[in-house]
Amino acid sequence: MRASLIQIAVNEDESVDSRRQRVAALVREQAGADLVVLPELWTTGAFAFEEFGREAEPLQGPTYETMAKAASDAGVWLHAGSIPERAVSGSGSAAQDGTLYNTSLLFSPSGEPAAAYRKIHRFGFDKGEAVLMGAGQELVTVRLPETTLGVATCYDLRFPELFRSLVDAGAETLVIPAGWPERRRAHWTLLAQARAVENQAFVLACGTAGTHAGVPQAGHSIVVDPWGEVLAEAGPGEEVLTVDFDPAKVAATREQFPVLKDRVLGLQPPRHQG
Ligand SMILES: NC(=O)CCC(=O)C(=O)O
Numbered sequence: 001m002r003a004s005l006i007q008i009a010v011n012e013d014e015s016v017d018s019r020r021q022r023v024a025a026l027v028r029e030q031a032g033a034d035l036v037v038l039p040e041l042w043t044t045g046a047f048a049f050e051e052f053g054r055e056a057e058p059l060q061g062p063t064y065e066t067m068a069k070a071a072s073d074a075g076v077w078l079h080a081g082s083i084p085e086r087a088v089s090g091s092g093s094a095a096q097d098g099t100l101y102n103t104s105l106l107f108s109p110s111g112e113p114a115a116a117y118r119k120i121h122r123f124g125f126d127k128g129e130a131v132l133m134g135a136g137q138e139l140v141t142v143r144l145p146e147t148t149l150g151v152a153t154c155y156d157l158r159f160p161e162l163f164r165s166l167v168d169a170g171a172e173t174l175v176i177p178a179g180w181p182e183r184r185r186a187h188w189t190l191l192a193q194a195r196a197v198e199n200q201a202f203v204l205a206c207g208t209a210g211t212h213a214g215v216p217q218a219g220h221s222i223v224v225d226p227w228g229e230v231l232a233e234a235g236p237g238e239e240v241l242t243v244d245f246d247p248a249k250v251a252a253t254r255e256q257f258p259v260l261k262d263r264v265l266g267l268q269p270p271r272h273q274g
Helices: 016-028 049-055 062-074 154-158 160-168 182-199 248-256
Strands: 002-007 035-037 077-086 100-107 113-118 141-143 148-151 173-177 202-206 222-224 230-233 239-244
Touching: 002 016, 002 202, 016 062, 035 173, 035 202, 049 077, 062 077, 062 100, 077 113, 077 173, 100 148, 148 160, 154 173, 154 182, 160 182, 173 182, 182 202, 182 222, 230 239
Parallel strands: 002 035, 035 077, 148 173, 173 202
Antiparallel strands: 002 239, 077 100, 100 113, 141 148, 202 222, 222 230
């Protein structure tokens, strides 16, 4: 299976619409890949909080339309990264009208919508995304012919229980678009490898490059196999990271080294001693 991770540079000197058209052209260039992955909030930048409201789109807005077409032109499964979504009536079970979400869009090779995932863990503690956006409530997996994707976004990477739930739901390839800052790059690489090893799954983690809102981005998109080996890693700048991998390695690793079968669930809470 061939995956291309497009590590987009998100700089303020490019308009959202120009970037959208430029990214669509990059997706089209990936014809021949099975899966193409874009980063988190690449229209605005994940740290450009003031842009979230200004650039928010309904689920089926301009980014959706442009990316659906790019997926079908290229004939690829496309994880189109995430957009600032402004929810409208009927756009999701728990959605409130007008609420913003950090929503990932996935398309089939014919440009049909395959899934939408609203980021569950919002970053920023008591500011930024954490206060501007609503939290997603639903896990998302997507069945491809070769593998089952489990979807998460950026800060979600720090929450291992989310990934274990995705694995319990059948995920074999964990896809993580991100806008991860340079100053925590060591965490990015370490956590991507940890999620691969503990879940015996492929991890495809696609970040942004460039600098927006004064926050230099880490780049260094990474693909890790179920044994924790790094199959490919990007540099700091804009880059298309292409990797061939064998999805059957997930089942083989889980069979040869069956740690997931040794999980002990439902432990008793500690008793007070002394
Ligand atoms: N956009 C994000 O979720 C940033 C996450 C981050 O910077 C971190 O976890 O560290």
